[in-house]
């Protein structure tokens with residue numbers, strides 16, 4: 114037995130998971146059957162006993178990566194029952210028109226699920242997994258990477274709990290991450306310039322097969338259908354800076370700004386004034402960390418290492434994928450040091466990519482779409498994607514319906530950008546409106562990795 118193991122307290126868990134959020138629960142269900150007793154330490158009270166409400170979106174979108182994990186854990190069927198399928202996003206434009214963009218070219222939906230009910234299913238699954246112990250009201254103060262151990266506080270006081278490994282799944286404000294930072298990891302933790310308020314939206318006036326959004330350029334209102342028939346809405350605006358921003362408009366002014374930008378929702382939400390005046394304004398945190406693991410004892414997963422803007426709907430899906438990747442790395446070798454290093458290597462670039470894409474997506478959504486597509490680059494891009502469906506998969510579709518690494522999705526997208534730029538450079542803007550046959554002839558017989566205009570048979 115290793116000296117480190119002798120020092121462990123009698124009956125101490127093999128693995129401590131810090132945080133019983135969506136990702137912590139999933140990680141524990143994966144880990145316990147393979148590696149022995151797992152204790153989850155959660156600072157809050159059990160949300161299943163009526164202690165919910167973390168002040169975040171009521172709904173979250175599940176895509177293929179999330180479903181893959183739920184299937185692995187035998188939970189897909191239970192979750193599917195509480196989901197609403199969404200086939201696209203419907204933009205309600207300032208000129209009164211609306212425009213639906215399907216999420217996929219073959220009609221596949223993504224799925225809107227109530228965060229709280231999903232969380233309950235995951236906690237129930239963790240509790241039902243042999244070897245998992247859930248402990249609520251346990252705030253972890255610090256992690257000792259060497260022993261390893263966690264310093265945890267509950268209503269009886271502080272206690273040091275030794276174990277063999279620690280997984281930090283404690284979200285954007287992670288206490289576990291501080292242990293890595295103390296060993297030189299560079300962590301960037303910041304608020305985005307945007308903030309949001311949750312607004313309940315009655316049903317009955319919006320198509321439930323899509324999410325809906327109202328872009329004004331300065332602000333965005335989005336509404337997602339819930340199984341209850343109502344919609345969960347979010348008003349996104351700058352936190353500070355020139356009006357309209359949460360710092361500059363409040364009270365009646367906020368109602369006026371909302372009514373001016375979003376007349377349809379204003380007419381449909383009877384208690385809008387009260388909701389705007391009383392609902393808290395939440396910040397959006399972004400976390401980037403250059404190290405996720407420590408030797409064979411410690412790893413970060415989920416928002417603790419990659420909290421991101423919510424506009425692609427991938428924070429949780431990416432966190433679930435972290436857990437699945439970690440397990441795949443651990444299944445492939447008994448050497449935890451090698452497995453954790455492989456996990457970190459495989460995830461950091463992906464997390465950076467989806468985080469970048471998620472932030473960019475706000476500006477795509479917040480600006481009325483015709484402004485974007487009126488641009489030659491945007492139109493040509495779309496035409497290429499439509500003309501060569503086997504070669505180019507729309508970015509959103511790659512993220513939502515495939516398990517292709519996010520980093521490779523981003524690289525594919527940048528390649529398409531470069532192709533569009535070189536085509537415009539060589540043939541000019543007339544190519545945007547050229548016939549399909551001319552556009553085909555001008556486009557080189559590229560594989561996704563090779564874009565050389567010299568190959569094209571067009572002049």
Ligand SMILES: Cc1cc2nc3c(=O)[nH]c(=O)nc-3n(C[C@H](O)[C@H](O)[C@H](O)COP(=O)(O)OP(=O)(O)OC[C@H]3O[C@@H](n4cnc5c(N)ncnc54)[C@H](O)[C@@H]3O)c2cc1C
Nearest residue numbers: 132134135136156174253283284415416426427428429430
């Ligand atoms: C507005 C909004 C919309 C979103 N929409 C989507 C979406 O559509 N699809 C999607 O995939 N993602 C979405 N996300 C992102 C998603 O919510 C997060 O990525 C996900 O919740 C991260 O899960 P987590 O378990 O890593 O962290 P968290 O959910 O933050 O859970 C961390 C847990 O750790 C606990 N904890 C914290 N500190 C300690 C401590 N010191 N000791 C013990 N316990 C501790 C917390 O109480 C919490 O329970 C959205 C986020 C926002 C803000």
